[in-house]
Amino acid sequence: MSSGRIIELEGTQFRYADNGWALDIPHLRLGEERVSCIVGPNGSGKSTLLRLAAGMLQPGQGTVRLDGRPLADMPRRAIARRIGFLPQESPPLFDYSVEMVAQMGRYAYVGWTGALAEPDRRAVDRALAAVDMNALRGRRLSHLSGGERRRALIAAVLAQEPGILLLDEPTASLDIHHAAAVMRLLSGPSTDGRAVVIVTHDINLAALFAERILILAKGRIVADGPPRQIVRKAVIRQVYGDEILVSEHPETGEPMIVARK
């Protein structure tokens, strides 16, 4: 595994030019826990925060550091060897095969011809095995189910062999069975002990699989800690309104939320 695991945001602000909205993170350390989830209502700045942490966006103010080194000073390929970033799924222009998608994860390691060396092939094989897509490696993306496609994309990020994984809504538009399967995969042995940071809408899945939950509202972190401390009535109602009830998972006792009738 490559080095690079702790991402620190210091006095980070980001403002979109066209509206008054701004993300404001005075201090944040990511990567110490095995699995962290960033949750929050639509437009709260979850994706923006993740993109800043991944070096995809440059903050207007403040710095983002990876193991103490400012991301702004690092070439893209160097970042890609340390941080695996999975954006929200968007339709590809062409219909690539699962294997080709996984191989794309090796961009930062191979020369300009893209020829894969032995370690690259091994990394791709390991990544495909980790997401259980080896049997489907020759399949085109358009011939996969939503859950399989998501696993293929995760394989590409795993093939990067980063120290930390940042994933933007990896469970979006999946049914509860496949969404839970993706969360199980990301928090399980497949990710090889890497730190995993997941942006999600699903507080219940987050509470079940994450050690740490960050709740974002209007560009600010309003709660940060273990699920049992964070997913509580007062916090949840402050962010999502009064129409929400907090309950308990029947098996694990982790908090979960449901809407009021």
Add this chain to the structure above:
Amino acid sequence: MRYQTKATALAPYAAALLLALLVLPWVGAERIDLSDVLAYVSGAEDTAAGLIVFRQRIPRIILAMLLGGALSLTGATLQVLFRNPLAEPWTLGVAGGAAIGAFLAQAFPSLHMALGPLNSTQALALLGAAGAMGIVWTLARQGGATTHTLLLAGVTISIVSGGLMMLLIYFISPFQFVTFHRWMIGGLDVVGYREIVSLLALGTPGVLLLGFMAREYNHLAFSEDMALGHGVDVARVQRLTFFGAGLTTAACVAVAGPIGFVGMIVPHIVRRLTGFDYRLVLPCAFLLGGTVLAACDGVARTVIAPTEIPVGVITAVVGGPVFLYLLGRR
């Protein structure tokens, strides 16, 4: 489909190009006897047949191959840059912009300058291409513009540039109308090798620049965000693609005028036959584009012989309907 390059995928395209190179010199208004050509080659006799083949047809075929190849390769890269499978120098208006520049340089002799194989026609064509590409790029990045709006804007630029050139020509020198008109539609009325040298001088850097980013285009086509995450410097690839596509388009238009649709259709055929790996798509598109345009020019030279039609007419008549078909299917 594997990510590894398979050089064998290139072989059929290379064979087709070679075949075209062997067959097309015999195609044309004038019947050519092999013995006359051989006499010319051996230096025994300066036969008319030899002159036609070596001073007219072969340079023209080579020029068509280079043009078709460059336009097709450029089209394939623009399709990724704009995430639009119908993009190419003409439908994006880049060729139209380049044509205005090239036209101005030729219509006003006082603007004419040359530096070896490079000249002011190419410089102004480059400027025009950059202007047109700037307009469509701004439109594309505003977010509101859909795939179709973009093409509408591009085709409009091409049509407006055609109209502007017509207007200017009537003001400046109506007696040059016929010459210019053939160039405006895209024609290859060349004799000798001067145009080839001038095309190579400006076009080669463009083609190489685009060609060396083949792997990056795979990532970009998949998703710009994914590409960034994988370590691709997306902004740099976009900038260089702009520059490279501008260079090749300007180089082509300066020599032969705006030739439409080749750059759109050829990459489609290649992706259908060979897959989506741009490390194969780009060289294959270059080879097939060369074959296709040289063949179109062969048709243009013979279909109403002894009169020749500008090759742009053939590509428009064949390519236009395909464009509409693909537009409707999306």
